Amino acid sequence: MNQTYTPQEKASRIKGIVGAASGNLVEWFDFYIYAVFAVYFTKALTAPNMDSTTQSIYVWGVFAASFFMRPIGSWLFGHIADKHGRKKSMVISICLMALSSFLFAALPTYESVGMIAPFLLLLVRLLQGLSVGGEYGAVATYMSELGLKGQRGFFSSFQYVTLTGGQLLASLLGVILLAFMSEDQLLNGGWRIPFVIGGIAAIISLLARSGLEETLSSADRDREESGSLKALFRHHWRTFLLVVGYTSAGSLSFYVITVYSKTYLTNLGLAGNTVGLIMTACIFVLMIAQPVFGILSDRIGRRNSMLAFSALMAIFIYPVMVIAMPHFSSSPLMLALLLIFLMLILSFYTSISGIVKAEMFPPHVRALGVGFSYAVGNAIFGGSAPSVALQFKASGHESTFFIYVIVMLVICFLCSLKLPKAPQYLHHDH
Template sequence: MTINYTEQEKRRRIQGIVGAASGNLVEWFDFYIYAVFAVYFTHALTAPDMDATTKSIYVWGVFAASFFMRPIGSWLFGRIADRHGRKKSMVVSICFMAASSFLFALLPTYEQVGLWAPFLLLMIRLLQGLSVGGEYGAVATYMSEMGLKGQRGFFSSFQYVTLAGGQLLASLLSVIMLAFLTTQQLEAGWWRLPFFIGGCAALLSLLARSHLEETLSVEVKDDASQKASGSLRELLKNHWKSFLLVVGYTSAGSLAFYTITVYSKTYLTNSVGVSAQTAGYIMTAALFVFMVVQPVFGIVADKIGTRKVMLVFSAALAICIYPIMAIAMPMSVNSPVLLAVLLIFMMLLLSFYTSISGLIKAEMFPMHVRALGVGFSYAVGNALFGGSAPSIALQFKSAGMENIFFFYVIVMLVICFLCSLALPKKPEYLEKDH
């Protein structure tokens, strides 16, 4: 059935998508600037008598710890979104990120407060992890509900446009700052500037989100006092099959995402033999292409259906990942252009998943547990398989079996293919909400 939207209705929905997406961009920018500028604040926030390796282990350990806050954030903000509204959840989430970014910019050094410095670093980073953990489910749900029928894949794809955009902006800011400042100046205190910029950007996003229109229906809001709305017990008791199905294909999707967009740079330098600078250029170019093609793949999903897109993603990537990563890339070590083409091709296959990942999760859950179901399933799958991808790959490498890691990815993609076969041919819930 075709729905004819008025121009006012189209404009209202597009404004909602832009408002939600802008906040997602800021959230991920603020989250990634830690990784980009960690090398510059490590000395200031850790004990001077620690060796460089121990300092780095602590700072990156804090980065890893923030991932464990994501399931908690997805539960907390998913509950808020399902009981009190998607808008309220996104507003509270961006407030948390703004506060943590400004607090990060104001962190006292170890010289000023001693052991309190690394402790406060951990606490603030955990707050950021909590915020980002709640961001995914609420934004994915809101964008899928605001998307025009027949174009939801296109509109939902902007979630990963802004996610990748946040990472690219953080990297670009470091390039700009290094063009005007020395490493010593950054270590002396200029590392605080990116976090201050992130906090200001979060406040601008807060302004945009405060004008968003709510998508949670009045009926569900009126029933918010009931325990079933936004309840983890309700999700796992009455929608456990959908939850496990989503965790199944999310695990493979997250594993593939971190393998291709994060581990690939390490693989190019440590295994293929490319210089760190060249690998950085290759990854930056590939990520830019990855960001801009998301809407194209969203349109493809609108044309052929999300189920078919998931089948293409899992089958094509399972077939291609080993010959490209383990064979073609090492043979192309002397051709950075060819390496970039190979990596971009991998990211194009990945885009079949990322462009509609939020939408396909939202399709599986009813409105009263949708944000919780989307966010919590993502957090679980990401924690179990996504974030661990680089470390597992390096463990295979240290054992002299690095290429076996790609078979591990293939096995997960086969599981994803089977989960995709079990997906309904037509959305069970999302369609009847409009």
């Protein structure tokens, strides 16, 4: 059935997608500032008697720990989104991110409070993890429900446009602050500035979100099972496991390529500002590729997009990262092109990351199903990627880490084979 929309309906839906996406941009900007500025606050917030590797492992360990708050956040905010509305869930999560960003900017140093400093770092970061955990499921659900029929892949791709946009802005802010401040100034408290900017941005985004329309019908909201974890596992546990299966490899690949590769390039001997420029350029390409791959998924189907992602990434990640990159370590341009190549393969997954999950769950447990399955896969395999890779490197087996990534991609391929050829839900508007 060909769905037609009035110009007012189209405009209203697009406005809703922009509102949800803008908040998503800010949430992820605030979340990624940590990864970009970690090198500057590591010394201030950890014990000076640790060697620099131990300090780094702690700070990246905190990064990984925040991912374990995501399942809790996705359960809590998924329940709110399925029981009380998508809008309410998105408004609360952006408030929490604003609060945690301002708290991060105000963290006391190790010098002033001793061991309390690394503990407070962990605490504030866990709050951020809780907020982002809630963000993904509600936004993916909201954008998939507002997307126009036949163009849902395209509209949903803006979740990762803004997710990578947040990462890009965090990376860009690093480049800008380095242009205006010395490394010493950043080490001596300058690292607080990005968190203040993030908190202010979250407040602005809150204003955009407060005007969103609700997509959850009152019939779905009033169902006894709405937002219930028990209902999700009783009736949809197979779907849940399937989504965790393909999310794990997607998240792992995403964090290896967009976060760990920064450390990887630095270890190849490139200067910090060169690495910053390469990453910023590559993430920009990743961001603008999302709608193109979203449109492609509307043409070829989500299942084929997922199969293409898992097969191509499994084939190319090892030769590119382990063989080609060290070979071209003296050419920043070649390194950037290699990274862009991997990011384009990654786009088969990221562009449909939200919709491929949303189409698997009915409305009354959709935000919970999407968010919780994503958070579990992400917590175990995504957020741990930089620290696991560093541990492989410390033991002298860095290349083995990429074999672990390939094994996960093979599992993803097998899970993708199980995807329905046509969506089970969301095939018509409610």
